[in-house]
Amino acid sequence: MKDNPDIKKVISQHSEIEQFFSGGFAVKGKTPISEPLEQEDNTSAAEKAAELEKIAEEVCACRKCPLGSLRTNAVPGEGNPNARIMFVGEAPGADEDAQGQPFVGRAGQLLDKVIAACGLKRSNVFIGNILKCRPPENRDPAAEEIISCLPYLQRQIEIINPEIIVALGAHAARTLLNTNKSIGQLRGQFHEYYSGLGRPPIKLMATYHTAYLLRNYSQENRQKVWEDMKKVLAELGLPIPEHGKK
Ligand code: SF4
Numbered sequence: 001m002k003d004n005p006d007i008k009k010v011i012s013q014h015s016e017i018e019q020f021f022s023g024g025f026a027v028k029g030k031t032p033i034s035e036p037l038e039q040e041d042n043t044s045a046a047e048k049a050a051e052l053e054k055i056a057e058e059v060c061a062c063r064k065c066p067l068g069s070l071r072t073n074a075v076p077g078e079g080n081p082n083a084r085i086m087f088v089g090e091a092p093g094a095d096e097d098a099q100g101q102p103f104v105g106r107a108g109q110l111l112d113k114v115i116a117a118c119g120l121k122r123s124n125v126f127i128g129n130i131l132k133c134r135p136p137e138n139r140d141p142a143a144e145e146i147i148s149c150l151p152y153l154q155r156q157i158e159i160i161n162p163e164i165i166v167a168l169g170a171h172a173a174r175t176l177l178n179t180n181k182s183i184g185q186l187r188g189q190f191h192e193y194y195s196g197l198g199r200p201p202i203k204l205m206a207t208y209h210t211a212y213l214l215r216n217y218s219q220e221n222r223q224k225v226w227e228d229m230k231k232v233l234a235e236l237g238l239p240i241p242e243h244g245k246k
Helices: 005-021 045-061 094-099 106-117 143-160 170-177 210-215 219-236
Strands: 085-089 126-129 164-168 190-193 202-207
Touching: 045 143, 085 106, 085 143, 085 170, 094 106, 106 210, 106 219, 126 143, 164 170, 164 219, 170 190, 170 202, 202 219, 210 219
Parallel strands: 085 126, 085 164, 164 202
Antiparallel strands: 190 202
């Protein structure tokens, strides 16, 4: 009996996704990626880092909304000032609040796997959130909180000026795109984020938040995130890693 090409394709795709989310991907060759992982920007990384540090200090002293008095630590965001990709989530959770760093809990560990599967390191990208302080019980951000906090993220985006923003989840995507559409409608295609008058739009890819993926860990959802990230890599001219055990 002849092999059914559709079945072979499904099996191959399944294997690819399993390895993607288990961190089993590897880029073949000694130098994983020859394309620049960071921008070659006129503004030096040191200047950008200093501006980002100033924002971080403001965030850590901020009491513009009630979350400021409820937090253990503010979570300004962190990463490469010359990142070509900026990941934006919703708000810190318990682990992030305890450590003052973004995406360090289970959802953060899954994001690390996604980043590694793309042939990148966490130090290549910048990771931030719409809100810089944890909402109690991880409830959804309130509109007033977003209005108070969003200027910090907008300034971070303006300084870093990434080529692509990956919005993780509905709250990040809706806020940055100023829309009420669902994440299902928004994900999988590039949108445009406008960082200011006279500045060219930044491409934005919306995809599922890794916390959502953990709650809904289906083959279908994982495949969707992998497809979204492959589009991001292709848009940046970065190689799409071949799957193989490390
Ligand atoms: S959530 Fe944002 S606006 Fe509210 S206190 Fe924290 S840093 Fe300030």
